[in-house]
Amino acid sequence: MLLTIETKRTYRIAAGIYFFIAGLTYSSWACRIHDLKAFFGLNNASLGSVLFALPVGLLLSLPVSGWLVTRAGSRKVLIAAGLLFPFFLCMIGLATQLWQLVGILFCFGFLNNVLEIAMNTQAVGIETLYQRSVMASFHGLWSLAGFAGVAAGTLAIGLKWPIWQHFGLIALLCWLLVFSSWKYLLPADEVQESPPLFAKPDxxxxxxxxxxxxxxxxxxxxxxxxxxxxxxxxxxxxxxxxxxxxxxxxxxxxxxxxxxxxxxxxxxxxxxxxxxxxxxxxxxxxxxxxxxxxxxxxxxxxxxxxxxxxxxxxxxxxxxxxxxxxxxxxxxxxxxxxxxxxxxxxxxxxxxxxxxxxxxxxxxxxxxxxxxxxxxxxxxxxxx
The missing domain is CATH 1.20.1250.20 (MFS general substrate transporter like domains)
Structure with a gap:
């Protein structure tokens, strides 16, 4: 079935929103790291150890992310990750114990990559519809959202908002974006009943x-x-x-x-x-x-x-x-x-x-x- 230009554009805008959500959420977290360091009384070495939980979660999620997207489809995974990734941003702002922060950062890194794999899979499908390169523009939205996140974070710091309030407002915005766009995501991509969990690249x-x-x-x-x-x-x-x-x-x-x-x-x-x-x-x-x-x-x-x-x-x-x-x-x-x-x-x-x-x-x-x-x-x- 041939799709109209308007339909293709709708799919593209909807997928682009999730790139914006990913960039906004991650940059919002990054610009308050110094405040978290002060709140928990961490030195540089301790902060490095705590922050290591995030890339560990991201790395461990890599095979699982591909399996989930292939098993359930990028649309379902993208909607779930689009809700959960900002949720764990909220949890970072509510953490009061160091062990809580480490666990939440692990989940934050895990969900970050699930979102990344799902939204890039959607973008590949949309690029196929367009029959030309559009992938880079999606990642441009991620970078643009990064600037927006830093600007919002700078404002929040200037207004002396507590971290939980700043992160809560960012999460609320992200959830509104998810609810306004999920119906317009690309509905179908390749799904397998038993996809491989670990796949050796050729x-x-x-x-x-x-x-x-x-x-x-x-x-x-x-x-x-x-x-x-x-x-x-x-x-x-x-x-x-x-x-x-x-x-x-x-x-x-x-x-x-x-x-x-x-x-x-x-x-x-x-x-x-x-x-x-x-x-x-x-x-x-x-x-x-x-x-x-x-x-x-x-x-x-x-x-x-x-x-x-x-x-x-x-x-x-x-x-x-x-x-x-x-x-x-x-x-x-x-x-x-x-x-x-x-x-x-x-x-x-x-x-x-x-x-x-x-x-x-x-x-x-x-x-x-x-x-x-x-x-x-x-x-x-x-x-x-």
């Missing part, structure tokens, strides 16, 4: 996972170390320590809204190759010329370079001929997410033995892996 999916790994190593570095780099290496006044991070986030968001048009014109392989070269150039610029303006320009380039990689890789994974979309996306995400986990500690280890500039230089080399690995994407896609 060579094609492994290549995609490694491309995501190379990009997410860079993203993780930017998220966790950009401020430190500007403070320690660029040596800017304290008020400017976030300039690099803001530059990176701005171009990453903007790049995601323009990437789909570039894919239509240039093809996925070229966009991925140019992305790797751009992020590598940006990192090397910041390493070789660590001044205020050159480092900011470098971080702007890094944001452009990483913006499209993960969305395009997940879109390709969802079209795998060997695994259902949810399982394939989860398999690629598993490999890629390891880069997000490994990158920040790797930076710290190398910085401790040498210096921070050498750490960023190594990440630049790893980032170039996106360009090298993308060379075989077209050939692999033709076989699939």
């Amino acid at each position: 060579g094609y999916l492994l290549r995609l996972g490694l491309i995501a790994f190379a990009s997410l190593v860079t993203e993780g570095t930017m998220f966790d170390w950009s401020g430190v780099y500007f403070q320690k290496v660029v040596a800017v006044p304290e008020i400017f320590t976030t300039v690099g991070y803001i530059a990176f986030m701005a171009t990453m968001a903007g790049g995601r809204f323009t990437a789909d048009k570039l894919v239509t014109r240039l093809g996925t392989r070229r966009v991925l190759q140019y992305s790797g070269m751009t992020s590598t150039t940006g990192l090397l610029l910041a390493v070789c010329f660590p001044g205020m303006y050159t480092a900011t320009l470098g971080f702007l380039l890094v944001g452009i370079g990483v913006s499209a990689v993960v969305p395009l890789v997940l879109a390709l994974a969802g079209k795998s001929a060997t695994l259902p979309p949810g399982v394939a996306i989860a398999a690629v995400s598993t490999v890629g997410f390891l880069g997000f986990l490994i990158g920040p500690p790797l930076i710290g280890f190398i910085a401790e033995t040498t210096n921070l500039r050498w750490s960023f230089a190594l990440i630049a080399l790893l980032s170039f892996g996106t360009t090298l690995l993308a060379g075989g994407v077209d050939k692999a896609t033709k076989r699939h």
Whole structure:
């Protein structure tokens, strides 16, 4: 059955709302970490141990997420996760004991990934309807929601709202968005009665996972170390320590809204190759010329370079001929997410033995892996 343009657009808007929910919820939590640290009286080491519960939950959910989406369908899982993910944000604000916070953060990380896999599976289905690249624009909404979450968090902190009140209002907004959009989600995707819980990726999916790994190593570095780099290496006044991070986030968001048009014109392989070269150039610029303006320009380039990689890789994974979309996306995400986990500690280890500039230089080399690995994407896609 042929669908009208209006129907396709309705599906696209509904799925995009869940990307916005994911970005808004996660960024709202992230901007109050410092307040939680003060509330529980944690030092840096203790805070790191507590925060580790979130990526553990996320990592353990990766195979389960793909299984759930394939078994029940992305629509049902997306609605449930869209309600539960903000619910656990509320629970973070209500935690009074450290053990409660650790358990809630585990569940928060778990639900975050369930939501991510389900909404990306929906996005792959919608991209199939459009017969052109639209995945990057969905991830652009996630980034846009991240800015909205930080802005709302800054306002809440300025008004001295307690954490539970701030998180409760964000959750209420997210629930309203779910109730207004769930009827318009894409109703059908591939469902299996007995999908595999653990699926070994084939060579094609492994290549995609490694491309995501190379990009997410860079993203993780930017998220966790950009401020430190500007403070320690660029040596800017304290008020400017976030300039690099803001530059990176701005171009990453903007790049995601323009990437789909570039894919239509240039093809996925070229966009991925140019992305790797751009992020590598940006990192090397910041390493070789660590001044205020050159480092900011470098971080702007890094944001452009990483913006499209993960969305395009997940879109390709969802079209795998060997695994259902949810399982394939989860398999690629598993490999890629390891880069997000490994990158920040790797930076710290190398910085401790040498210096921070050498750490960023190594990440630049790893980032170039996106360009090298993308060379075989077209050939692999033709076989699939």
